[in-house]
Amino acid sequence: MTPSPIKVLLAEDQSMVREALAALLGLEPDIEVVAQAARGDEVLDAVRAHAPDVALLDIEMPGATGLEAAEQLQAAFPDLKVVILTTFGRPGYLRRAMESGASAFLVKDAPAAQLAEAVRKVLAGEKVIDPALAAAALAEGADPLTDRERDVLREAADGATNAELATRLHLSQGTVRNYLSTAIQKLAARNRADAVRIAREKGWL
Amino acid sequence: MTPSPIKVLLAEDQSMVREALAALLGLEPDIEVVAQAARGDEVLDAVRAHAPDVALLDIEMPGATGLEAAEQLQAAFPDLKVVILTTFGRPGYLRRAMESGASAFLVKDAPAAQLAEAVRKVLAGEKVIDPALAAAALAEGADPLTDRERDVLREAADGATNAELATRLHLSQGTVRNYLSTAIQKLAARNRADAVRIAREKGWL
DNA sequence: CCCCCCGTATGACACCTGTCATGCCGGACC
DNA sequence: GGTCCGGCATGACAGGTGTCATACGGGGGG
Incomplete structure (x- = not known):
């Protein structure tokens, strides 16, 4: 058959x-x-x-x-x-x-x-x-990032400065820095580039 | 046949x-x-x-x-x-x-x-x-980077700081910054992360 | 109803980064 | 032999970045 x-x-x-x-x-x-x-x-x-x-x-x-x-x-x-x-x-x-x-x-x-x-x-x-x-x-547990932290990280991936990120996301520069700072800490990264790399590796971006 | x-x-x-x-x-x-x-x-x-x-x-x-x-x-x-x-x-x-x-x-x-x-x-x-x-x-012409500039960029790709780069490459921090600075300018990048991205895209890393 | 978390914001501070001037050495090329 | 380039270094300065305290409004859960 x-x-x-x-x-x-x-x-x-x-x-x-x-x-x-x-x-x-x-x-x-x-x-x-x-x-x-x-x-x-x-x-x-x-x-x-x-x-x-x-x-x-x-x-x-x-x-x-x-x-x-x-x-x-x-x-x-x-x-x-x-x-x-x-x-x-x-x-x-x-x-x-x-x-x-x-x-x-x-x-x-x-x-x-x-x-x-x-x-x-x-x-x-x-x-x-x-x-x-x-x-x-x-x-490894779940993604610890909030939506906005993820947004900011994603935009930061191409090497954008805080000023550019603020413009793109319609935020103040200070807010961008706050999100990046918390993301860096949550991911135990050394800086934004490191945070982007880690989030990518884990599949969180 | x-x-x-x-x-x-x-x-x-x-x-x-x-x-x-x-x-x-x-x-x-x-x-x-x-x-x-x-x-x-x-x-x-x-x-x-x-x-x-x-x-x-x-x-x-x-x-x-x-x-x-x-x-x-x-x-x-x-x-x-x-x-x-x-x-x-x-x-x-x-x-x-x-x-x-x-x-x-x-x-x-x-x-x-x-x-x-x-x-x-x-x-x-x-x-x-x-x-x-x-x-x-x-x-686009040829790769404008010198060997050491390429080395430093490659090591910088994972988000390492100047201090780490200096240790890894057995250089002074100042030298690392000099190489990164020239690489950033040659690639018309905004910063090291941008330079890494550009060099990758062109196939120079 | 209160508390916590998220999103957003500001200001201040320390530190990191990018730039520039300048210097030295060695090799390559004319 | 002089000039240029690459590798390496230092010091100084400006501006970018990371951290922290603090604030306020809104939504969800106890």
């Missing part, structure tokens, strides 16, 4: 990687890539048009991140299974992926065989998470 | 991407992936063992970068064609790739079809370079 194949949507911004992953999945007889998206904000429409069983989402994409897309998908299509596929095994990403209702979280340096396997498993109702990463995510 | 297939070595640190690219190339009847490497410092041995016609190298790899590997390969195997495949279309990377004797420079967000095409072209003696990127590389 040949049951109808699993229909997969693949969202990843780098064409070469996306099409290569499609080729990889195409080798599996029980999986069919029915749609591809190069941007996060194309995902919802693609799902509407092709009704896949599983959505495979990269995190770093223009338009919207895979995490944002996952959230929208869960709201609109509760039965659709979401697999997050990312370059960076950042604990904060994993946490947000789970909160967004994803069923699996894969890093791109895992063996390729795990991809098809994960697709089958999530469809069977299982969750797929690297145990080491799960431990790391639980160990 | 079926001529013997083109033998390709594939070096890329993310297993999933590497194996996916292998699957993609495997779809081409005239191309065979005879070896894979996950680290830059495995490339030379892999070439010795499998004598490929073309080496496909990612830049960002542990052990040694694809650019370093390319240089070694050109010295040891002048007839081997090298294709650099990278996430980041940084002009400085392209420049260094060409200086290392690479025959092609592809970015991962180019269409997948260009990969096999590039392999065939370099074997035929052609060079494969994105014209827009080539223009950018030529337009």
Whole structure:
């Protein structure tokens, strides 16, 4: 017997990687890539048009991140299974992926065989998470930053001065410095650049 | 007639991407992936063992970068064609790739079809370079930084203070500040963080 | 109702950073 | 042999940054 194949949507911004992953999945007889998206904000429409069983989402994409897309998908299509596929095994990403209702979280340096396997498993109702990463995510606790502290850090990432940050965020310079100061302390950083680096590593930006 | 297939070595640190690219190339009847490497410092041995016609190298790899590997390969195997495949279309990377004797420079967000095409072209003696990127590389000129300025910038990337930089590099704090100051001016940056960002973008770090 | 947290703001202080002038040494190039 | 550049250093100054105390209004929880 040949049951109808699993229909997969693949969202990843780098064409070469996306099409290569499609080729990889195409080798599996029980999986069919029915749609591809190069941007996060194309995902919802693609799902509407092709009704896949599983959505495979990269995190770093223009338009919207895979995490944002996952959230929208869960709201609109509760039965659709979401697999997050990312370059960076950042604990904060994993946490947000789970909160967004994803069923699996894969890093791109895992063996390729795990991809098809994960697709089958999530469809069977299982969750797929690297145990080491799960431990790391639980160990470090949640993001300690407030929304505004995160905003300021994000804007500060490109080397902007306090004056520029104040303008961009419509705040006084003093307020910007207050937020940066508390963020630096919460992250145990030496200065703003260090704080940005730490927040990035943890997946909090 | 079926001529013997083109033998390709594939070096890329993310297993999933590497194996996916292998699957993609495997779809081409005239191309065979005879070896894979996950680290830059495995490339030379892999070439010795499998004598490929073309080496496909990612830049960002542990052990040694694809650019370093390319240089070694050109010295040891002048007839081997090298294709650099990278996430980041940084002009400085392209420049260094060409200086290392690479025959092609592809970015991962180019269409997948260009990969096999590039392999065939370099074997035929052609060079494969994105014209827009080539223009950018030529337009911006060469890296203006001196070796020490680059050293200091690289160490400053993680948010280190002048005192730490001085210790790490066995310099006086004043010297560190001098190097950073000249680097900031050469890169037209606002401060060290901005300078790090700019140098990274250009592929000079 | 009170307290705590968040967002926002100010002022003051110490310290860090970026700039500039200046100096010395060694190598490269004419 | 002189000139230029790179590596290294010092000192001084201005302005940017990080910290802290303090303040006020609003929202949520006990």
